Amino acid sequence: MTNILETRGLTKRFGGLTAVDSVDFSVATGSITSLIGPNGAGKTTFFNTVTGLYTPTSGTIAFAGRSLVGLKPHEVTAAGIGRTFQNIRLFGNMTAVENVMVGMHSRMHANVLGILAHSARVQHEEATARAKAHALLDAVGLPAQRADDLSKNLPYGDQRRLEIARALATDPELLLLDEPTAGMNPQETAELTQLIRRIRDERAITILLIEHDMKLVMEISESITVLDRGAKIAAGLPHEIRSNEQVIEAYLGRGAASMAHAHARNGGEPT
Amino acid sequence: MATSHPRVAQGVPWRSIGxxxxxxxxxxxxxxxLIEMVKAMIADPQLLVRQLLIGLTNGAYIALIALGYTLVYGIVELINFAHGDLYMLGAFFSLTLVGVFSLTPETPWLIRGPLLVVVLLATMAFTATLNMLVDRWAYRRLRGIGSRMAALISAIGISFVFQNLGLLWGYLRFPFMNGVMGSNAVAPKSFPALFPNVNLLAGTGVRFGAKDLIVVGVSVVLLAALYVFVTRTRLGKAMRATAQDRDAAALMGIDVNRTISLAFILGGALAGASGMLVGLYNGTAVFDMGFTAGLRSFTAAVLGGIGNIVGAMLGGLLIGIISALSDQYISTKWTNAVVFGILVIILVYRPTGLLGDDTAQKA
Known part of the structure; x- marks a missing residue:
C-alpha cells in the first residue's frame, strides 16, 4: 500500500521550544489514521506545519509524491489537503452555504474581468457551486432549512458538521480533522463516526484524525500514531497502541503504566 | 451605598445637580x-428639500471614498491614511485627461459623453493600480511582523508622498496637456464645466442640477456594483472570508495576498471615480483637497461601522446630509464641529458604529 502523506524528520521549533521533534510519519492511501497524544504533544502544530501555516524548521513532507515544504497554505489546499479546526473557525458572518462555497474557491475560475462582464460562464459556475454546496450540506447531515442561516447562529454540532462540509468542498484527497468530536455528546459522536467512515468509503478520501475520545479512536482507526512532547513514541494498529507501555505512561504517568499493564494482563483494558 | 458614600447620604446630591x-x-x-432650526425648516420647505438634495450629492461622493477605508480596514485592519490623497490624485489624473482630450463645454455631447466615460474608467484604473502598488511595495512587507503601527505610519508617509506628487503634478506643462494645470503650480486647478448645469427641477423652487444627477447616478451604480460583487461572487466571498479569518481562508484555498490586493484595487477605483466626479462637479481640484475629504469619509466609515460596506454607504449619506443641513441652518463654520460632535455621540452609544456588530463584522 502506498502512502499518501509521508514526513521524514519533521521538526518545528518556536524559539527554545521544540513543538514537533523529528517526526517520521506516514498515512496509507485510503486509510483512516489517528494522531493521538496528551495535551500539548504537538498534534495541532503538526497539522499546521503540514498545511503550510508554519514553515518546518527541518525535515520533509511529501504528499502524493510531491514536496509540500515551502508551499503557502492555499497551495497546499489546492494540492489536495483539506482540514478542519480544533476550535471551530467558520466564517461566522457568512451563511452555511456561503461557507461551503468559499471552500470551493480554488476549484473555481471566475476572475475579475469575467465577473465584471457578468459572463454566462461565471454565472453558470456560481450556480453550479451553489448546488454542489447544498449537496455537501446534505451529505454531512446539516438540515436544509439551516443552509441560509449565518454560521455563527448554528447549533454547535451543526457548526462541526459545516466545517467538515467546507473542508470537503476543497475537493481533498486527504482530509485532516482536528478533534472533530470535541464538545459533542455520545449520540452526536456516534453520528460523526458514521459520517467519517462514509466520507472515506463513498468519496475515497483518506482521513487523518486528531482525537481525544479513545473509544472513537480505537473503533475507527486502522492505524494510530502517538506523539508525546513533540516526538513520536509509538505507531501501529489500535490493539498494539492500547497495550503499549510507553503510550500508557505518557497518558497516565509512570506508576499508572505498570498498574495498567498488570490490569491488562489480567484480562482488563486500560482506559 | 450610604456607608461608602456618606456625602450622598447627607443629602447633598452632587450627582443629581450635575x-x-x-x-x-x-x-x-x-x-x-434646534427649535429655531425646525421652525426655519417648516417655514421654507423648499429650502429644506434643496439642502437635503445637496446632502445627497455630497453623501454620494463621500460614500465612494469611505468604501476604500472600510474595504481595506475590513481585510487588513489598516487605516489607510493615504486614501484621501489618492482621491486627490484621481482628480488630477482626470483633469489631465480632460486636457489631453481637449474637452471643453463646447464639445458636442456625442463626443463628450463617451470621452467622459473613458476618463472615468481610466481614472479608476489609475488609482486602483496605484493603490495596489503601494500595498505591494509598502504595506505588504509590514504585515504580520509585530506591530500594526508600522503599516499605519507608512500610510501617513504615503499620504505626504501623494500630496507632494499632487504639487509636482501642478508643474507639468506638457504640450499635449493643453495647459489644464494653469499658470500657478500650487493654486487650485480649474476644470472646464463639462457637466451640464441645467436645473432638472426648474419651476419648483428647488435646485437639482443635471450634474447632481450625474454624481448621484454614477455613485449609485458603482455602489450597487460593489455590493453585488462582494456579496454574490466568488472573489467577493473570498474577500469576506479573508476579512473574518485569514488563516482559515488560506486553508480553504484562498490566496490571501491576492485577495488583499483586490481590496486595495476596488477601494482605489472608487476613490478615483470620486475624485473625477467631485473635480468636475465643483470645477476645481487642489493638491491638499484629500485631507478634508479623507477625514470626512473616514468619519463616515466609522459612523457606519468600519469594515461594513453598507455601513460606509449609510455613513456617507448621513455625513453628507448632516453637513448640508448644518451649512444652511447653523453655520458653515460650525459644520465640522456638528459632524464630529454627532460622531462622538453615536460612538458613545454604539462603539462599533451604526451597522457594526460586537464581533466587528467585516465587509
Missing amino acids: KILIVIFCVLFLTLP
Missing part, C-alpha cells in the same frame, strides 16, 4: 437652536 446642570445646558445651547 445631571440637572447638563439638562439645563442642553436646553440652553441645543434645544433652543
Whole structure:
C-alpha cells in the first residue's frame, strides 16, 4: 500500500521550544489514521506545519509524491489537503452555504474581468457551486432549512458538521480533522463516526484524525500514531497502541503504566 | 451605598445637580437652536428639500471614498491614511485627461459623453493600480511582523508622498496637456464645466442640477456594483472570508495576498471615480483637497461601522446630509464641529458604529 502523506524528520521549533521533534510519519492511501497524544504533544502544530501555516524548521513532507515544504497554505489546499479546526473557525458572518462555497474557491475560475462582464460562464459556475454546496450540506447531515442561516447562529454540532462540509468542498484527497468530536455528546459522536467512515468509503478520501475520545479512536482507526512532547513514541494498529507501555505512561504517568499493564494482563483494558 | 458614600447620604446630591446642570445646558445651547432650526425648516420647505438634495450629492461622493477605508480596514485592519490623497490624485489624473482630450463645454455631447466615460474608467484604473502598488511595495512587507503601527505610519508617509506628487503634478506643462494645470503650480486647478448645469427641477423652487444627477447616478451604480460583487461572487466571498479569518481562508484555498490586493484595487477605483466626479462637479481640484475629504469619509466609515460596506454607504449619506443641513441652518463654520460632535455621540452609544456588530463584522 502506498502512502499518501509521508514526513521524514519533521521538526518545528518556536524559539527554545521544540513543538514537533523529528517526526517520521506516514498515512496509507485510503486509510483512516489517528494522531493521538496528551495535551500539548504537538498534534495541532503538526497539522499546521503540514498545511503550510508554519514553515518546518527541518525535515520533509511529501504528499502524493510531491514536496509540500515551502508551499503557502492555499497551495497546499489546492494540492489536495483539506482540514478542519480544533476550535471551530467558520466564517461566522457568512451563511452555511456561503461557507461551503468559499471552500470551493480554488476549484473555481471566475476572475475579475469575467465577473465584471457578468459572463454566462461565471454565472453558470456560481450556480453550479451553489448546488454542489447544498449537496455537501446534505451529505454531512446539516438540515436544509439551516443552509441560509449565518454560521455563527448554528447549533454547535451543526457548526462541526459545516466545517467538515467546507473542508470537503476543497475537493481533498486527504482530509485532516482536528478533534472533530470535541464538545459533542455520545449520540452526536456516534453520528460523526458514521459520517467519517462514509466520507472515506463513498468519496475515497483518506482521513487523518486528531482525537481525544479513545473509544472513537480505537473503533475507527486502522492505524494510530502517538506523539508525546513533540516526538513520536509509538505507531501501529489500535490493539498494539492500547497495550503499549510507553503510550500508557505518557497518558497516565509512570506508576499508572505498570498498574495498567498488570490490569491488562489480567484480562482488563486500560482506559 | 450610604456607608461608602456618606456625602450622598447627607443629602447633598452632587450627582443629581450635575445631571440637572447638563439638562439645563442642553436646553440652553441645543434645544433652543434646534427649535429655531425646525421652525426655519417648516417655514421654507423648499429650502429644506434643496439642502437635503445637496446632502445627497455630497453623501454620494463621500460614500465612494469611505468604501476604500472600510474595504481595506475590513481585510487588513489598516487605516489607510493615504486614501484621501489618492482621491486627490484621481482628480488630477482626470483633469489631465480632460486636457489631453481637449474637452471643453463646447464639445458636442456625442463626443463628450463617451470621452467622459473613458476618463472615468481610466481614472479608476489609475488609482486602483496605484493603490495596489503601494500595498505591494509598502504595506505588504509590514504585515504580520509585530506591530500594526508600522503599516499605519507608512500610510501617513504615503499620504505626504501623494500630496507632494499632487504639487509636482501642478508643474507639468506638457504640450499635449493643453495647459489644464494653469499658470500657478500650487493654486487650485480649474476644470472646464463639462457637466451640464441645467436645473432638472426648474419651476419648483428647488435646485437639482443635471450634474447632481450625474454624481448621484454614477455613485449609485458603482455602489450597487460593489455590493453585488462582494456579496454574490466568488472573489467577493473570498474577500469576506479573508476579512473574518485569514488563516482559515488560506486553508480553504484562498490566496490571501491576492485577495488583499483586490481590496486595495476596488477601494482605489472608487476613490478615483470620486475624485473625477467631485473635480468636475465643483470645477476645481487642489493638491491638499484629500485631507478634508479623507477625514470626512473616514468619519463616515466609522459612523457606519468600519469594515461594513453598507455601513460606509449609510455613513456617507448621513455625513453628507448632516453637513448640508448644518451649512444652511447653523453655520458653515460650525459644520465640522456638528459632524464630529454627532460622531462622538453615536460612538458613545454604539462603539462599533451604526451597522457594526460586537464581533466587528467585516465587509
